Amino acid sequence: MKITKVVQQKNDKNRFSLFSGDEYVGSATAENLSPYGYGEFEISDADFKKLMDQDDLEKATNKCIRYLARAMKTKKEIIDYLYKNKVPVEIHDLIIERLEDLGLIDDKRYLEMYxxxxxxxxxxxxxxxxxxxxxxxxxxxxxxxxxxxxxxxxxxxxxxxxxxxxxxxxxxxxxxxxxxxxxxxxxxxxxxxxxxxxxxxx
The missing domain is CATH 1.10.10 (Arc Repressor Mutant, subunit A)
Structure with a gap:
């Protein structure tokens, strides 16, 4: 696949919309896009899928972080939230792991505080x-x-x-x-x- 245009998004300067010809094909963060550059580039179907999967992971994780900003949640509550928002099941564990590494999910601490x-x-x-x-x-x-x-x-x-x-x-x-x-x-x-x-x- 050839990406012919990379456009920085207005509402999030860290994200870029990707186009192949006149067709919008997806988006990516600056960090995930950096190996390919920010102009035209060729990318295999397999690598493009990895890029989109990584982007799905980033978006879902950030959505959970915003959700957690309202109040502390348990691991089960986050998983329920992911199902409700139709986040692919295959990345649930990765998201939970990221949130735990960031200290945003801690069931033991939640239980004690509750x-x-x-x-x-x-x-x-x-x-x-x-x-x-x-x-x-x-x-x-x-x-x-x-x-x-x-x-x-x-x-x-x-x-x-x-x-x-x-x-x-x-x-x-x-x-x-x-x-x-x-x-x-x-x-x-x-x-x-x-x-x-x-x-x-x-």
């Missing part, structure tokens, strides 16, 4: 928190050891939640109260240990 935030700044119990983490790609084996570290904090949160509910209708009905607390994600054995004292205090 648990700290949920147990300290929400009223959710461990079962609800764990379920949300499942949706983010974490397994029981990864989450359970951390949950043990928060057991005392969870019990403290449960007591605070029960106290805050005292004046509501559910706070005066034991069964309603139990259902409410279970829906918030607190384990039944923990609720059972505290519920008796709660209603005795009334």
């Amino acid at each position: 648990l700290d935030e949920r147990f300290n700044y929400s009223t959710d119990g461990s079962l609800k928190i764990k379920n949300k983490l499942f949706l983010k790609g974490f397994s029981s084996a990864e989450v359970d050891p951390y949950l043990e570290e928060y057991r005392d904090k969870e019990e403290e949160n449960l007591k605070d939640l029960m106290a805050a509910t005292k004046k509501t209708s559910r706070g005066k009905d034991k069964n309603k109260m139990i259902r409410y607390l279970m829906n918030k994600g607190y384990p039944y054995p923990m609720i059972s240990d505290l519920i008796g004292a709660y209603f005795t205090d009334d």
Whole structure:
């Protein structure tokens, strides 16, 4: 294939549009294009495919970086994002590897930060928190050891939640109260240990 024209893009000075005759055939970054130059050049079909594959990788990686700028994400969330944006499956692992090398994906750090935030700044119990983490790609084996570290904090949160509910209708009905607390994600054995004292205090 002969590339007859290389045009710098207006919205991104680091990218160039490639033309063969009057036909637009693709784009590439300055770095990926540098081996061929920025004027006319001949390129084999195989090398052109490699150039386009590399460009797909660059574009998808940069798109993920912009996505991550909004908030930290897990590896599974990034993969879901790649599927949603129809990024070729064969480059998913390369993108994940790049993002990990850049320190933009770190599931262990994400898990630690998420648990700290949920147990300290929400009223959710461990079962609800764990379920949300499942949706983010974490397994029981990864989450359970951390949950043990928060057991005392969870019990403290449960007591605070029960106290805050005292004046509501559910706070005066034991069964309603139990259902409410279970829906918030607190384990039944923990609720059972505290519920008796709660209603005795009334």
